[in-house]
Amino acid sequence: MNDESPQLVTMTPNVNRILAALFHVMSEAERRGRPVSQYDLVKTLFLADRAHLNEWGRPITYDNYIAMKHGPVPSMAYDLLKGNELALRDNRIRALPWRAVEQPKAIKHYFPVQDAIDVESHLSQSDIEVLNDALGTVLRLGFGQIRRLTHEDPAYVDAWRADGGKAAYDMKLGLLFEEPNFEKAAVLAEYSPYV
Numbered sequence: 001m002n003d004e005s006p007q008l009v010t011m012t013p014n015v016n017r018i019l020a021a022l023f024h025v026m027s028e029a030e031r032r033g034r035p036v037s038q039y040d041l042v043k044t045l046f047l048a049d050r051a052h053l054n055e056w057g058r059p060i061t062y063d064n065y066i067a068m069k070h071g072p073v074p075s076m077a078y079d080l081l082k083g084n085e086l087a088l089r090d091n092r093i094r095a096l097p098w099r100a101v102e103q104p105k106a107i108k109h110y111f112p113v114q115d116a117i118d119v120e121s122h123l124s125q126s127d128i129e130v131l132n133d134a135l136g137t138v139l140r141l142g143f144g145q146i147r148r149l150t151h152e153d154p155a156y157v158d159a160w161r162a163d164g165g166k167a168a169y170d171m172k173l174g175l176l177f178e179e180p181n182f183e184k185a186a187v188l189a190e191y192s193p194y195v
Contacts, residue, residue: 007172007182009189013076014062015091020122021045021061022077023097025135026112027119032139035101035109038081039070040138043146046072047134050153050176052127058188060127065176066168067159071150073168081110154180 025044029036036044049059063074079087080096088096097116100108119128138146150156155175173189174182 007174007185008170009173009182009186011059011062011064011173011189013064013074015076015080015093016122017127018045018061018063018074018077018080019093019097020117020119021048021127021131022080022110023112023117024119024123024128025131026098026110028132028135029139030111032135034139035111036135036138037103037107037109038078039107039143039146040135041081041110042073042078043071043150044131044134044138045074045077046150047137048127048131049074051134052130053176054178055130056126057184059176060123060130062188065155065171065173067156067171068168071147072153072156072171 022041022045025041026036029040045061045063046065049061049063049065053059061074061077063076065072066075066078067073076087080093081100083096083100088094098110098112100110103109123131141149151160153176155171155173158175159169159171161169172182172185174180174185177184
């Protein structure tokens with residue numbers, strides 16, 4: 001992959017929308033009686049951002065995706081879930097609106113702190129519907145099938161280098177469209193109306 005490729009653009013992640021999306025997915029999963037792991041959350045955001053981009057012409061979070069061993073990961077959302085101190089400080093976040101609970105298999109499950117975010121002030125109805133659909137897919141398919149599904153995504157296939165020596169590689173937004181569209185990706189990166 002050529003990091004200097006004009007096809008590789010960087011969006012400005014909308015932290016409020018990322019927090020609201022994560023909080024909503026945690027709340028919806030809890031409502032369904034299914035706690036979600038970090039893996040479930042990042043895959044839900046990926047499927048939702050990709051679906052919303054193709055249906056409505058814009059992603060939900062404006063996060064930048066990276067290819068990692070287990071598939072596509074939204075970079076800022078991943079930092080927030082990990083409690084990355086630099087990301088929290090840079091975005092003036094004093095406390096996250098969820099709690100992480102360790103499970104017996106050393107997997108964290110995330111739970112919302114009730115009434116912490118007014119989701120509807122940050123997300124549209126279409127955002128919420130697409131997030132709910134993506135969560136349903138992740139919960140229904142489980143780790144193995146979601147891993148296979150996301151590993152087949154053209155943007156992931158293009159970015160991932162198993163022998164490259166890095167843990168993460170930038171993914172091209174233009175390849176997340178059903179028909180690759182680098183011009184629209186560049187416009188989204190430059191003129192984000194929701195940022």
